[in-house]
Structures are given as C-alpha cells and as structure tokens.
Amino acid sequence: MTGDGLFDIARSAEVVNARIDDSVSPRLADVMxxxxxxxxxxIKEAAITQDEWMAAIGFLTQTGHMSNDWRQEFVLLSDVLGISMLVDGLNHQRPAGATENTVLGPFHVANAPRRQLGDSISADNKGEPTxxxxxVTDTAGRPIAGATLDVWQANDDGFYDVQQPDAQPKWNLRGVFETDAEGRYWFTSVKPRFYPIPDDGPVGTLLRALGRHPFRPAHLHxxxxxxxxxxxVTHIFVPDCPYLHQDPVFGVKPSLIADFQHTVDKAxxxxxGFSGPFWKVEWNFILDGARP
Incomplete structure (x- = not known):
C-alpha cells in the first residue's frame, strides 16, 4: 500500500480495503x-473501458427498475449466471440419498391454499392429466407423518398464475399438502412443460447477447x-424435455430427474379416478435431520 491512503492502480484493492474501519462487523469486513x-x-484482467463500465452500470440500473413485487430481475440475473445454484449448493450440502436442493425461482407465493390428499391443483383444466x-421419509427410510409439501408449477401455456392474473384462476397450479401417518402424499395436476424465463428485460437482453436461450426444462416445484x-427446496424434472440439459438457470441435477409413465390401463x-389416459410419476422425498 502507498501508506498515504491515496489511490494506486497496482494496489487498488488494497487501498480500498484499508479504508474499512476496525469497528465494523468482522464478517462484513471479510466479505467486502x-x-x-x-x-x-x-476489471484489470478484462481491461474494462470507460464506456463498457458505464454500460454495465446502465444494465444494473435497468435491472433494478425492472424489479417489482412479483418479478425480481436481480434474482433472475443471479440465476442465469449460476450464482443462485452456487450459493444454494454451498449452503445445502446433504448426505448421500437425501433430496437435493435447487433454485427457488422467482414465482413462489407464500400461503398457498391447503389442500386434501388427492385434490387437483389444476384450476384451468389445461394440459395432460398427471x-x-x-x-416423505428420513434418511433411514422412516416415514415422516405431517410433512408439508408446497407445490407449484407453470400451466400448459408456460406461465405461472401470477404472470397472468387476468387469464388464470387465482392459485392455479399451487397447493400445500400434508403427508398421512405413513408419510404418503398424492395429488393430481397436469404434465409440466418447458417455458421461457421472463426475457423482456435486461437479463433477456444479456442472454441473447451471449447466444443463450431462455427456456427452462419442464418441472414441478x-x-x-x-x-x-x-x-x-427442490424440483422434479420431466426426463424427455428437449431443454433438460440446457437449463438457463442451471437448476437440473441428475437426482431430480423423474420418470413420468403414460398410463393407458383402464383398471x-x-x-x-381418471376417465382416460394419464401420466403418473412416483417420487419420494428424503429429508435430512436439521443441523444447527
């Protein structure tokens, strides 16, 4: 460091970090x-120009302006850069066999309706019955009674209800279920389909500039x-989706790819309770004991 606190290109980071006061939170100081x-x-490695840096500031400003109560463009940016998955993975490392986490996504809504086992979460009647x-068990295979499953998905047109408040019934394809005494759950829905993440904002512009597409593979949350x-906090993915290996938010893990069986047997x-063919997916969730 220069010793006088003045800026120096060669030691730029050290000059800035030296200004952190000893009284601040040690964790904040370390992170910063x-x-x-x-x-x-x-910035030094990429030799960022003045115009490029101002363009970056403009991009971040647009990202903030695009964010609102139901659309968080900064979360979307974190997702498409793989940062959301990295932070989640570092903070939710579980023993082998336990259900793995993936990204929450921007369309979860708290306090979805409580539903009875066997209920349908589809209110618009679009899509193939599923x-x-x-x-739900623990890592030793013991059933967990009273476990809650908060589930949500996009409709057959590729939109969540909050994206189409005037076109979809409220709480369409959302619900909270509770396992029975043997840890079992079941409900009906429609087969998920792929859909684009919102790409009409700065994150979409970035994806196009990088030659990337916006389509998330079909899944249930x-x-x-x-x-x-x-x-x-997890998904289950449809195995035959064309975008399974190209998720723009990097949320797919091998352990989360399910087996959807097309059932035509009338019995x-x-x-x-189906009147015709339907899709069936059997999926067990394995929870790890809570850590301090």
Whole structure:
C-alpha cells in the first residue's frame, strides 16, 4: 500500500480495503475485502473501458427498475449466471440419498391454499392429466407423518398464475399438502412443460447477447419440510424435455430427474379416478435431520 491512503492502480484493492474501519462487523469486513479484491482483479484482467463500465452500470440500473413485487430481475440475473445454484449448493450440502436442493425461482407465493390428499391443483383444466404420488421419509427410510409439501408449477401455456392474473384462476397450479401417518402424499395436476424465463428485460437482453436461450426444462416445484428436518427446496424434472440439459438457470441435477409413465390401463385409470389416459410419476422425498 502507498501508506498515504491515496489511490494506486497496482494496489487498488488494497487501498480500498484499508479504508474499512476496525469497528465494523468482522464478517462484513471479510466479505467486502474478498468482493473488492476479485472485482478489481476482474476489471484489470478484462481491461474494462470507460464506456463498457458505464454500460454495465446502465444494465444494473435497468435491472433494478425492472424489479417489482412479483418479478425480481436481480434474482433472475443471479440465476442465469449460476450464482443462485452456487450459493444454494454451498449452503445445502446433504448426505448421500437425501433430496437435493435447487433454485427457488422467482414465482413462489407464500400461503398457498391447503389442500386434501388427492385434490387437483389444476384450476384451468389445461394440459395432460398427471398423478403425483410418493412418500416423505428420513434418511433411514422412516416415514415422516405431517410433512408439508408446497407445490407449484407453470400451466400448459408456460406461465405461472401470477404472470397472468387476468387469464388464470387465482392459485392455479399451487397447493400445500400434508403427508398421512405413513408419510404418503398424492395429488393430481397436469404434465409440466418447458417455458421461457421472463426475457423482456435486461437479463433477456444479456442472454441473447451471449447466444443463450431462455427456456427452462419442464418441472414441478416443491418445498418439503417437517419440524426437526432440513427443508428441501427442490424440483422434479420431466426426463424427455428437449431443454433438460440446457437449463438457463442451471437448476437440473441428475437426482431430480423423474420418470413420468403414460398410463393407458383402464383398471389403473379407474383406481385413481381418471376417465382416460394419464401420466403418473412416483417420487419420494428424503429429508435430512436439521443441523444447527
């Protein structure tokens, strides 16, 4: 460092970090030192010009202006850069066999309706009928009674209800279920389909500039939890989706790819209350004991 506190290109990060007062939170000081050091190093390595830096500031400004109560453009930016998955992965490392986390996404809505086991979450009657059935257990295979499953998905047109408040019924394709005494759950919905993340803002402009597409592979969202267990924020993915290996938010993990079976057997249709062919996916969630 120069010793007089004045800016110096060669030691730019060190000069800035030296201004952090000893009285601030040690964690804040540590994080800001790392961020400043890597930001300065990146600007030097890429030899960022004045015009490029002003364009970056303009991009971030537009990202802020695009954000509102139901659309968080900064979350979207974090997602498409793989940062959301990185932070989530570092903070939710679980033992082998436990259900893995993936990104929450920007369209979760709290306080969805509580539904009875076997209910349908589809209110617009679009799409191919689908049965989702399974169990919630701990890592030793013991059933977890009373576990909650908060589930949501896009409709057959590729939109969540909050994206089309005038076109979709409220709470369409959303619901909260509770497992029975044997840890079982089941409900009906429609087969998920792929859809584009919102690409009419600065994040969409960035994707196009990078030659990337906006299509998320078909999936259902889940938040699965029970007292005393580490909550799982996760998806299950449709295996035949053309975008399965090209998720723009990097949310796909091999352990989350499900097996959707097309069921034409009339006896099984009658057993589950369907009047014709339907899709069936059996999926078990395995929760890890909560850590301090």
């Amino acid at each position: 030192r790392v961020v400043t050091r890597h930001a300065h190093a990146a 049965l989702v059935i399974g169990r 889940f938040i699965v939890g029970a007292p005393g267990y580490d909550e799982a 099984e249709q009658g057993q589950y």
